[in-house]
Amino acid sequence: MLTGARVLGFVAAFAIPLVLIRVFSQTDFGIYKQVFLISTTAVQILALGIPASIFYFLPRDEHDGHRYLVQAIGLLSLAGVLGAMTVLVGGPLLANLMGAPGLLAVVPWLALLILIEVPSSVVQTAPIADQRSILAGSVVAGSDILRAIAFVTAVLIFRTVGAVVAAAALIGVLRIAFFLFYMGIRRMDGSPGPSYESTRKQLSYALPFWTALLFQIGLRRTHAYYVMAAVPTAEFAVYSIGIFQLPLVLHITNSVAEVMIVRASDAHERGDTKSLRETWQMATARLSVILLPIWVGTQVFAPDLFLLLFQEQYLAAVPVFRIFVTLFLLLIVVDHGILRATGDTGFMLRANALGFVVMLVCLPLLALWDVQLGAVTAFILGTVATRVAGLYKVSKRVGLPMRRSLPWRTIMAATGLSLVASGVGWLGGFWLDAVFLRLAVGGLLFGSTYLLLVYAFSLVPREEIRSLLARFRRKRPGAA
Numbered sequence: 001m002l003t004g005a006r007v008l009g010f011v012a013a014f015a016i017p018l019v020l021i022r023v024f025s026q027t028d029f030g031i032y033k034q035v036f037l038i039s040t041t042a043v044q045i046l047a048l049g050i051p052a053s054i055f056y057f058l059p060r061d062e063h064d065g066h067r068y069l070v071q072a073i074g075l076l077s078l079a080g081v082l083g084a085m086t087v088l089v090g091g092p093l094l095a096n097l098m099g100a101p102g103l104l105a106v107v108p109w110l111a112l113l114i115l116i117e118v119p120s121s122v123v124q125t126a127p128i129a130d131q132r133s134i135l136a137g138s139v140v141a142g143s144d145i146l147r148a149i150a151f152v153t154a155v156l157i158f159r160t161v162g163a164v165v166a167a168a169a170l171i172g173v174l175r176i177a178f179f180l181f182y183m184g185i186r187r188m189d190g191s192p193g194p195s196y197e198s199t200r201k202q203l204s205y206a207l208p209f210w211t212a213l214l215f216q217i218g219l220r221r222t223h224a225y226y227v228m229a230a231v232p233t234a235e236f237a238v239y240s241i242g243i244f245q246l247p248l249v250l251h252i253t254n255s256v257a258e259v260m261i262v263r264a265s266d267a268h269e270r271g272d273t274k275s276l277r278e279t280w281q282m283a284t285a286r287l288s289v290i291l292l293p294i295w296v297g298t299q300v301f302a303p304d305l306f307l308l309l310f311q312e313q314y315l316a317a318v319p320v321f322r323i324f325v326t327l328f329l330l331l332i333v334v335d336h337g338i339l340r341a342t343g344d345t346g347f348m349l350r351a352n353a354l355g356f357v358v359m360l361v362c363l364p365l366l367a368l369w370d371v372q373l374g375a376v377t378a379f380i381l382g383t384v385a386t387r388v389a390g391l392y393k394v395s396k397r398v399g400l401p402m403r404r405s406l407p408w409r410t411i412m413a414a415t416g417l418s419l420v421a422s423g424v425g426w427l428g429g430f431w432l433d434a435v436f437l438r439l440a441v442g443g444l445l446f447g448s449t450y451l452l453l454v455y456a457f458s459l460v461p462r463e464e465i466r467s468l469l470a471r472f473r474r475k476r477p478g479a480a
Contacts, residue, residue, distance in 0.1 A: 005137030006251030009144025016151045017244060020164070021310055023155050030237035031102040032161045035110055036168075037224055037240075038094070038103075042087070043117045044217050046079040049210030051122045052340060053202050055261045058129035069183055071199050072122045073176075080118030087111040098229050102161075109165035116172035123175040126182055128258050139178065147171045208345040215352035219359050219382045223375040226363060230371050239372050241310055242320030252290060253331045256283050260337030268342050277398040280338055285407040287332045289414050289459050293450050295328040296418040300426055300446075301439060308435045323376045330383050333406070335390030338397055347393050355386030413459055421450035 021029055050072045057068045091107035103110075124143070127136040150167035157163070227239045260283050267275035298305070302318050310317070339348050359382025366374030395405035425446025429438040454460060
């Protein structure tokens with residue numbers, strides 16, 4: 001349910017860059033990407049790992065857990081104020097250091113966005129941790145749909161980057177309003193309020209996780225900042241388009257990880273290694289069935305996809321994109337879903353630090369070959385190092401040798417079926433002249449062939465598929 005909601009939200013949000021690149025100049029679009037790169041980084045840093053602590057404490061203490069929500073919104077509000085003040089003071093200096101003078105005009109809007117986005121980062125965690133899947137899915141999809149509507153409306157009316165940032169801030173206000181409403185309706189009689197001891201306990205979990213997250217943020221973002229400082233704003237716009245697919249895949253993997261944390265936390269609390277192992281293996285098997293065909297399909301259809309969606313001026317992003325989507329394969333290993341549930345934040349810190357160091361060593365060396373291709377390759381190599389280390393620790397937690405900790409049979413089967421389906425799709429569409437028709441026919445053949453093969457070879461158990469479909473069927477009146 002949660003994955004479906006995030007995919008639905010992504011479909012709506014996907015319209016944003018398609019509209020913006022047709023309204024903004026390439027330089028203005030580059031400024032827009034710079035603003036949201038900075039704001040996203042700032043929000044992740046200023047969140048202090050507090051949203052992650054909600055997933056840890058609420059499943060363990062449903063009644064008294066309300067206090068952790070109150071503490072979270074209070075701490076994050078303070079962090080948001082601090083972040084906004086820092087941007088107002090240091091924003092012009094950052095713009096000069098990054099060689100991005102276009103940022104100067106939107107520094108006040110950037111500060112406002114950070115002020116609101118930091119506390120709103122906790123909004124969807126509560127219904128997910130409470131295992132209210134329909135409500136959580138509605139919040140996730142609703143936020144993304146409203147955000148897309150607000151962005152497109154702002155850019156079509158005002159045609160400025162500042163208006164788009166203001167629209168993002170407005171959606172953040174609505175998210176906070178929902179969170180406050182949700183806290184009101186979930187509060188139970190006798191629920192205790194915040195306290196020094198519970199705040200200390202919450203921060204004791206959150207801050208080590210946050211420290212690990214800092215290295216993860218460095219790994220995920222440094223390559224983009226490197227390119228932003230090294231090339232003109234218009235060329236940065238091309239690079240940012242080359243990594244545009246990340247939100248869709250992160251929606252899928254984050255949904256799986258969040259469910260894993262809730263289930264694995266319970267299994268770990270009971271000392272049930274078998275259930276922990278089953279949760280891990282099911283999640284990685286399902287992700288391989290989803291992510292492998294996405295990777296194969298993007299490699300096959302990338303040029304036509306970019307030509308249709310982003311026009312000829314962004315075709316130079318295709319080589320960056322083809323390297324970047326290697327990440328889809330690495331995201332099958334959702335190691336943090338287990339390690340967060342088992343409290344292994346210290347190990348996550350070391351694994352993320354390893355990946356960050358690998359990326360930092362590789363980045364300047366590979367940039368001598370090509371700034372953009374070298375930057376994205378360095379990012380992939382750093383991620384490989386982090387994932388290998390995480391897989392090693394997970395294998396210990398679930399009681400399996402590292403070589404058997406992944407569902408290799410499912411991975412190989414999904415890879416083979418994806419290649420067969422992509423061949424069918426390419427053969428069905430390559431002879432068509434129109435780009436839209438090639439993609440439509442080829443994509444439809446690819447997707448339908450793959451789904452039929454998955455069903456025929458039972459890569460996902462058929463009873464699981466039937467169970468999922470049953471959730472979307474209404475019972476007939478009077479049905480049992």
